[in-house]
Amino acid sequence: MSNVVVCRGLSRVYTSNAVPVHALQDVDFDVAEGDFVSLSGPSGSGKSTLLNLIGALDRPTAGRVTVDGVDLATLSDPQLADLRLTKIGFVFQAYNLVPVLSARENVEFIMQLQGIHASERRERALEILHALGIGELAERRPGELSGGQQQRVAVARAVVTRPALLLADEPSANLDSKTTETLLELLRRINLERGVTIVTATHDPIVIRYARRSVQLKDGRIVADARTAAANA
Amino acid sequence: MPLLLLSRLGWRNLWRYRRRNLMLFTAIMVAVAGCVLISALIRGYQYDMMDDAIDNLTGNLKVLAPGYRADPSIARGFRVPPAFAPDVPPAELVGWTERVRVPAVVISERETRGVTLIGIDPAEERAISFLGSVAIRGDALAGPDDGRILLGRELARQLDTDVGRRIVVMTQGADGRNREAGFRVAGLYDAAGTAIEKAYAFTGIRPFQALLGTDAVTEISVRLRDDEFGPHADAELRKDLSGLEVLDWRTLEPQAAAMFQLADAAILIWFVVLLLALAFGLVNTLITAVLERVREFGMLRALGMRRGAIVAQVVIESVLIVLAGLAVGIAVGLALVAYFSAGIDLSRWAAGIELAGMRNKLVPHLMWHDVAAVGSLAVALGLFASAYPAWRAVRIEPLDALRR
Numbered sequence: 001m002s003n004v005v006v007c008r009g010l011s012r013v014y015t016s017n018a019v020p021v022h023a024l025q026d027v028d029f030d031v032a033e034g035d036f037v038s039l040s041g042p043s044g045s046g047k048s049t050l051l052n053l054i055g056a057l058d059r060p061t062a063g064r065v066t067v068d069g070v071d072l073a074t075l076s077d078p079q080l081a082d083l084r085l086t087k088i089g090f091v092f093q094a095y096n097l098v099p100v101l102s103a104r105e106n107v108e109f110i111m112q113l114q115g116i117h118a119s120e121r122r123e124r125a126l127e128i129l130h131a132l133g134i135g136e137l138a139e140r141r142p143g144e145l146s147g148g149q150q151q152r153v154a155v156a157r158a159v160v161t162r163p164a165l166l167l168a169d170e171p172s173a174n175l176d177s178k179t180t181e182t183l184l185e186l187l188r189r190i191n192l193e194r195g196v197t198i199v200t201a202t203h204d205p206i207v208i209r210y211a212r213r214s215v216q217l218k219d220g221r222i223v224a225d226a227r228t229a230a231a232n233a
Numbered sequence: 234m235p236l237l238l239l240s241r242l243g244w245r246n247l248w249r250y251r252r253r254n255l256m257l258f259t260a261i262m263v264a265v266a267g268c269v270l271i272s273a274l275i276r277g278y279q280y281d282m283m284d285d286a287i288d289n290l291t292g293n294l295k296v297l298a299p300g301y302r303a304d305p306s307i308a309r310g311f312r313v314p315p316a317f318a319p320d321v322p323p324a325e326l327v328g329w330t331e332r333v334r335v336p337a338v339v340i341s342e343r344e345t346r347g348v349t350l351i352g353i354d355p356a357e358e359r360a361i362s363f364l365g366s367v368a369i370r371g372d373a374l375a376g377p378d379d380g381r382i383l384l385g386r387e388l389a390r391q392l393d394t395d396v397g398r399r400i401v402v403m404t405q406g407a408d409g410r411n412r413e414a415g416f417r418v419a420g421l422y423d424a425a426g427t428a429i430e431k432a433y434a435f436t437g438i439r440p441f442q443a444l445l446g447t448d449a450v451t452e453i454s455v456r457l458r459d460d461e462f463g464p465h466a467d468a469e470l471r472k473d474l475s476g477l478e479v480l481d482w483r484t485l486e487p488q489a490a491a492m493f494q495l496a497d498a499a500i501l502i503w504f505v506v507l508l509l510a511l512a513f514g515l516v517n518t519l520i521t522a523v524l525e526r527v528r529e530f531g532m533l534r535a536l537g538m539r540r541g542a543i544v545a546q547v548v549i550e551s552v553l554i555v556l557a558g559l560a561v562g563i564a565v566g567l568a569l570v571a572y573f574s575a576g577i578d579l580s581r582w583a584a585g586i587e588l589a590g591m592r593n594k595l596v597p598h599l600m601w602h603d604v605a606a607v608g609s610l611a612v613a614l615g616l617f618a619s620a621y622p623a624w625r626a627v628r629i630e631p632l633d634a635l636r637r
Binding site for chain 2: 057081082100101115
């Protein structure tokens with residue numbers, strides 16, 4: 001199976017109060033197509049930094065990132081935006097839905113940016129919302145939805161365009177444990193049934209349990225990388 | 234660029250910050266309505282001034298002999314070719330007339346005054362000058378052969394004379410010798426200002442020519458329906474009457490022409506100052522809107538929206554609110570112009586307004602190109618005002634925004 005993500009010699013140094021902070025140090029990291037990987041570690045371990053570099057939201061100080069065969073270092077700013085639009089789905093901790101659009105319109109949003117025809121957009125958005133169990137909430141705006149429902153809409157938005165990679169940054173941070181379990185079941189289904197590759201940065205042990213591969217970071221380095229029990233389930 | 238999506242987002246964001254945008258909308262609406270009304274009032278004043286200048290025996294165009302303006306005597310008269318008529322389409326021509334206009338001294342039993350005495354064809358004159366609209370006590374002149382005199386009410390007061398009384402007129406004849414004749418006062422006209430009443434006295438053109446010993450005239454005055462047609466009529470007159478001067482009202486009434494131009498500038502300055510003041514409010518509101526939505530813009534960028542689309546979103550929101558304020562503002566402005574269409578009575582300040590060359594009643598005069606100028610300036614303002622907020626929005630890095 002080929003790798004959707006390939007990171008080589010990845011380093012990221014920030015400057016905080018004129019002091020260099022090594023958020024990531026010489027990391028080699030691959031993600032195979034169809035895998036479900038959790039990145040965990042204490043605060044400041046570099047998991048979100050790694051996720052942001054893979055998601056083309058940040059550029060490394062050293063090293064290279066390749067996503068679905070594309071070397072991100074070779075891309076201009078608009079090309080990176082296009083890559084995020086076409087190859088990567090994002091699920092954020094704070095849902096980050098567009099407040100003035102309904103759930104359906106939020107799901108259609110990426111497709112609209114991609115130029116997909118209105119009727120197809122609508123059909124695919126309703127299909128995914130129904131598949132995620134929130135079809136009846138399609139015309140509600142984010143402010144009228146619970147946190148769990150909003151996160152499902154965010155997942156629907158992220159996967160509706162069938163991206164090569166789904167990146168989730170602390171997706172359960174604002175959810176209770178029951179809703180977290182429901183969300184993770186959903187992500188597992190998407191991973192298994194739709195073959196979407198998932199990489200998630202998390203503190204949450206429940207998330208780590210659902211992933212098929214657990215990668216632990218500390219002080220900007222990978223300190224453990226193992227298949228989990230879920231990989232054999 | 235998904236303009237439909239951005240327009241929908243822009244429109245809904247206007248309703249999202251309802252109270253703030255309502256205030257901004259109201260400010261734009263009031264400013265635009267004010268621009269429409271004020272420009273119509275300034276145009277009303279401007280065109281009153283032009284009409285007064287043209288009405289005041291000037292016409293849109295006047296034909297004179299060279300040198301007459303410096304020495305307005307019958308010696309500078311000219312003969313009109315037989316069967317002459319201005320070569321102007323009837324639809325563009327209000328009327329035209331020949332006049333004999335010379336300085337004269339008018340003597341009553343008690344007083345003597347210097348005036349401009351004008352020999353006219355009353356029927357033609359009434360069609361093209363203020364004589365057609367003034368009130369007359371006594372008789373109007375009956376025709377070009379009427380040998381009586383028509384005085385201004387103020388001049389009659391100064392001469393201490395009245396309708397039916399006789400006065401003596403002294404002037405210089407075509408041969409350079411003085412002529413003197415008695416005239417019976419036919420009537421007294423009541424013009425808008427006393428300056429005109431003191432300056433001009435009228436009599437029938439033929440007896441006046443006989444008195445002066447000539448069949449020449451000193452001027453031909455042409456009144457057009459639309460001043461824009463002036464240059465064409467000017468060229469035709471020059472062709473037909475070579476050797477004579479053809480002058481438009483701007484040359485003959487330079488002060489009125491200068492005021493006319495000043496009104497154009499006043500309207501432009503008014504528009505720019507008002508809309509520029511509004512621009513600061515718009516910039517302030519848009520910057521606040523951008524700063525409140527840093528996370529949202531960051532998220533949109535993270536999802537793959539290009540910088541150009543972010544700029545477009547801010548610009549569209551700005552233009553949408555300007556367009557909404559503009560549309561309602563123009564409607565309100567037009568309603569106000571319609572409301573004041575009978576004119577605003579300024580007679581309470583009669584002394585001051587005569588000095589300013591205004592009439593007692595200021596009637597708004599709507600010009601669609603002014604409305605178009607307000608519209609264009611307002612849209613340009615929307616684009617201009619959104620530039621800085623859009624620049625702020627586009628500088629938002631998705632990662633920094635999402636960390637907030």
